[in-house]
Amino acid sequence: MPVGGTARSATINDVAAAAGVSRQTVTRAMNDMRGISADTKQRVLSAARSLGYRPSRFGRGLVKAPLNTLGLVIDDLANPYYPELAAAVIGFAAERGWNVMLADAVHVRDRHRLMTDLAQQVDAIVGYLSLDPVDGSGAAGGDVVELAGLPVVRIDHDDAAGPPRFGAISLDPDAAMVAVAAHLAAVGVRRPVMLDASPPGRASGRARHVAVSLAAHGLACAVWPAGDATVAAGAEGAEDLIAHGPPFDAVVAFNDAVALGVLQTCRRHGVDVPHDVRVVGMDGLSIGTYVTPQLTTLAIDMSEVARHAVELAVGMRLGELPWSGPTVHRRVAHRLVVRESA
Amino acid sequence: MPVGGTARSATINDVAAAAGVSRQTVTRAMNDMRGISADTKQRVLSAARSLGYRPSRFGRGLVKAPLNTLGLVIDDLANPYYPELAAAVIGFAAERGWNVMLADAVHVRDRHRLMTDLAQQVDAIVGYLSLDPVDGSGAAGGDVVELAGLPVVRIDHDDAAGPPRFGAISLDPDAAMVAVAAHLAAVGVRRPVMLDASPPGRASGRARHVAVSLAAHGLACAVWPAGDATVAAGAEGAEDLIAHGPPFDAVVAFNDAVALGVLQTCRRHGVDVPHDVRVVGMDGLSIGTYVTPQLTTLAIDMSEVARHAVELAVGMRLGELPWSGPTVHRRVAHRLVVRESA
DNA sequence: TTGTAAGCGTTATCAG
């Protein structure tokens, strides 16, 4: 067990020299290959050990079929949405013999650099991408090549932004929105509020969808801003809503995390859910079944999302799928899951 | 955007040939280096693009200072404990410019292979290790070298198993156990039960600790088995406990996930927590603050754990720290966090 | 059983 600060780590040559054999013999010993005497093998192995030698993955990768690595970009592992996604992605990737390198963009100052770094280490990138892959016209600036040549699959692509120029999974809440609006109307909700995770004044697409669906039932839906899509923001947003907002008898939250925050605040204020206020989340996270009352939500099938994402990324990498176009654009629909909170 | 199944992906040589220049010129174009005319650069870049060329990370890694990668081994991302750990590890790793490759062992049949694969892709391994790193005496079988030469830091090392032969973080619940026993005794608990995550008949170390601490207050603590350390197992275990177990007025759960399951079951049976039954978890996960009642727990400072783990792994890799011994054995203590459930 | 030679894809160095 080497201790000192060895400037350069030992190479196969060092081991060969130390053991008085050729590099080839070292390879044979290290990889349990045949064609080497037990004696030499021991000598080599012990030389390797005392030198702290480890085969370089780069040297090896250059020669052998490389193990594929998938880069998964997410926004914040502390948001329960992403672990569920990551777990599913890792599972499907493992099925195909791919490893997963996880990049959490939450506290990253230089997101551009994060992507560039990741792009150099992986064979395909999947996840919540804010950066666009470089376009075909590399002409203009001396802009980094970054994602060029890398299969990219964007999860939660916004169809309103036009067709994706890469692989994409679109999440489609429309049908579920219609269903939840009908549900809320049916149970007698009169003054619904959308607690949106967005800067004040700029309603998210989700918020607009909710408002439209509710309008179809003659319900006007106020949109109230919460800082971001976290439990804490949801709790604060609900506090603010109670203090300064319009009266309401239902809250449709931007996502389950925000809804959890709403539940916390309601409890703190003695507001009974669902009797006084109905609460609906979005995502369908398992955490929603752990709380009281259990969270009614617009659920997305995370396993389905992950399956598509891995399938596309791997297919693109293997040259079996094009790198853009309708073939690599999948859609996963939300569905209303009525539990206790609404 | 290449579509067809290119058998072999383009190399720098292909691009050089296609553009009618030398490899060096290709390098200059790809890396935005100076010493190349704008004209040539464009020609090279467009050749690269049309060939779908991407520099090999292996060829590059062989030559440049490699980006370091940390392997993080966890048991199940669906268990809320691990995302919190992973988030913290990724954060600290990022601070030092390390990437993190995440290996979830949950549904892996061949765990040995998982480790071997991972070991070949990373520069250090951290996490929940069930496999022992190969010992110094590589003598015996033709056993794989696997972890040999790799810095390894085991999280949650069981001190009872003797001093670790690698880096280790020991989690030390002793003081918190004493505190929780005192707390339960003080609030009048008479018949506590430990809901253990272990096969029937084999109590975990945690269970024994709990029993001993409680005994100091004259309280006999039954140990009841739950399948594993998940919410579902906790819920089922509690069902079973209610149906077939001894009467009880407090449940100390193996961890927060199990405790969440207990809370679910209590609610389902109309058992009031904490009035009828006190519930205590272990881990201090943030999810414990989202539920009703908020979970009293023996919390571990995950950030502290992650900080130590990354610090040790990086230090060992850099040769600044030994690969075993007391220097690389850290201890993090639990502390009792009294919230609402007990 | 062992060693020699060649090549994997990239970049640094040094000439031109």
Next chain:
DNA sequence: CTGATAACGCTTACAA
């Protein structure tokens, strides 16, 4: 501005 040459660490032929 451009290109030849060497080197990085490893493995797969093939030869001894």
